[in-house]
Structure formats: C-alpha cells, structure tokens
Amino acid sequence: MIRMGLLAAAAVLSACAATPRAVEPQRYDFGVIAAGANSWRLPLAEIEVRAASWLDTEAMHYRLAYAEPLRRQTYVESRWAAPPAELLENMLRRHHARAVEEAAGTGCRLQLVLDELEQRFDSPQVSQVRIELHAVLLPAHGSDMLARRAFRLERPASSADARGGAGAAREVALAAAGDIAAWTNDLARDRPAVVERCRH
Numbered sequence: 227m228i229r230m231g232l233l234a235a236a237a238v239l240s241a242c243a244a245t246p247r248a249v250e251p252q253r254y255d256f257g258v259i260a261a262g263a264n265s266w267r268l269p270l271a272e273i274e275v276r277a278a279s280w281l282d283t284e285a286m287h288y289r290l291a292y293a294e295p296l297r298r299q300t301y302v303e304s305r306w307a308a309p310p311a312e313l314l315e316n317m318l319r320r321h322h323a324r325a326v327e328e329a330a331g332t333g334c335r336l337q338l339v340l341d342e343l344e345q346r347f348d349s350p351q352v353s354q355v356r357i358e359l360h361a362v363l364l365p366a367h368g369s370d371m372l373a374r375r376a377f378r379l380e381r382p383a384s385s386a387d388a389r390g391g392a393g394a395a396r397e398v399a400l401a402a403a404g405d406i407a408a409w410t411n412d413l414a415r416d417r418p419a420v421v422e423r424c425r426h
Contacts, residue, residue, distance in 0.1 A: 254286070254392035255307040256399055259320040266322045266407050267414035269333035269424045271366055273318050275359075277311035277340040284309055286388055288345040288353070298344070304388035310343045314359075314399055321403045334372065334424035335364040336410070345383060345391035353383045355394035357402055363413070365423050372420050375409055377402055 281287070284307070285300040306313060318338075342358035360376040381398040383390035413420050 249303060251303050251305045252388065253305055253307045254388065256313050256317050256396040259317050266410055268363075268410040268421060270322070270336055270410075271333035272335040273315060273322070273338075274335065275311045275315035275318065275338045275340060277309060278342070281311065281340055281343060282309055286345070286391060287343065288347065288391065290347050292347060292349050301388045301391075304392075310395075311340045314338075314340060314402075317399055318403055318406070321400075322407065332425060333366060334420075335366065336406075337362045337364060338406075343395060345388075345394070347386065351386045353386055353391065353394075354380045355383060355391055355398050356380045357395070357398045359402065361406060361409070363410070363420070366426075372423060373413055373417075377405055379405070 280298070284305045286304050286306055288299055288301065289295065289297065290299070338359050338361045340357070340359045342356060345353050345355050347353040356378070357380075358376070358378045361374060362371055363373040364370070365372060379398050379401050381394045381401065383394040
C-alpha cells in the first residue's frame with residue numbers, strides 16, 4: 227500500500243511538472259517621452275483623456291482586414307502597460323509640460339476621447355496603427371464648449387506583430403500630440419476671445 231501511495235504521489239508530481247506555466251505577457255508603453263518645448267500658446271490648466279469602452283483595458287487590438295474585417299482581435303501574449311488613454315494622457319502632459327506648468331492653475335481644460343487605437347493588417351506582413359480621437363476645449367469653469375475637432379492618423383508598423391504595433395502606436399500618438407498643439411495654436415492666433423476665456 228505504501229508503495230502504491232508513493233507511486234501515485236510521484237505520478238501527481240510528474241503531471242504538475244509537465245503542466246506548462248502561464249506565460250507572463252509582454253508589456254508595452256509609448257517609451258520615454260521628453261518634455262517638449264513650450265509651443266502651446268493657449269493657456270491650459272488640465273489635459274484629460276478618456277476612451278471608448280472597448281479601449282478601456284490593457285488589451286492590444288488588431289484587425290485582419292484582408293481576412294476578417296469585421297472581427298476585432300487582441301494579442302494573447304502582449305498587453306499595454308496601462309490602458310491606452312492613460313498612456314496618451316501621460317504623453318500629452320509630458321510633451322507639453324511647460325505650457326501646463328506656466329498656466330499656474332489657470333487656463334482652459336482640454337478633454338479628449340480616444341475612439342480608436344488599432345493595428346490594421348492589410349496583408350499578413352503589412353499593417354499600420356490607426357488612432358482616432360476627438361478633442362473638446364472647455365473654459366476653466368463651466369461646460370461651455372469653446373472649440374472641438376476630430377483627429378485621425380495612421381503610421382505603418384515596422385513588423386507584423388505586437389512589438390511593431392507598439393512602435394507604430396508611439397509614432398502615431400506623437401503625431402497626434404503635434405496636431406493637437408497646432409490646432410490649439412491656430413485657435414490662439416485666430417480667436418483671441420478664446421484665449422481671453424482661458425486666461426480668466
């Protein structure tokens with residue numbers, strides 16, 4: 227009986243050893259973001275980014291447009307280090323740190339909604355990352371909308387995998403940050419009344 231018990235225990239241990247351990251997913255973010263020069267002419271006290279419900283997770287999304295264009299898929303062994311909206315908000319804050327700091331608690335509020343961030347494959351080896359978001363400029367107090375604009379950009383991925391998608395997502399997010407800065411600078415130049423609302 228003792229011998230049989232030992233054999234059974236050995237079998238259980240052998241089965242446990244043969245069971246593959248769960249693989250920790252690779253975590254990606256937008257890399258190191260240097261504080262940008264003060265090119266934002268509009269006084270801003272707050273930058274906030276929210277996301278559509280399907281993007282409010284750490285999943286990395288992709289779509290095989292050439293095979294299953296209606297199916298949204300996620301990488302199994304790769305994740306974002308934080309939800310994309312949080313990564314984008316951090317990038318914008320770092321990219322325009324001086325402009326926000328110099329507002330010294332005054333200024334407008336910039337609210338953005340991330341509507342899409344997806345790696346789209348047009349063939350097994352060719353893909354690009356698309357970002358879609360819309361921005362709303364609000365005064366320091368109240369909910370009157372001063373301006374709004376939608377943004378849609380794409381950047382090619384360097385490889386047909388999550389790593390290539392993460393790199394392209396960084397590039398497209400940086401491009402979006404530049405476009406948002408240009409938009410606010412146009413507002414500061416063409417609509418002095420908006421600047422006054424932001425300063426008071």
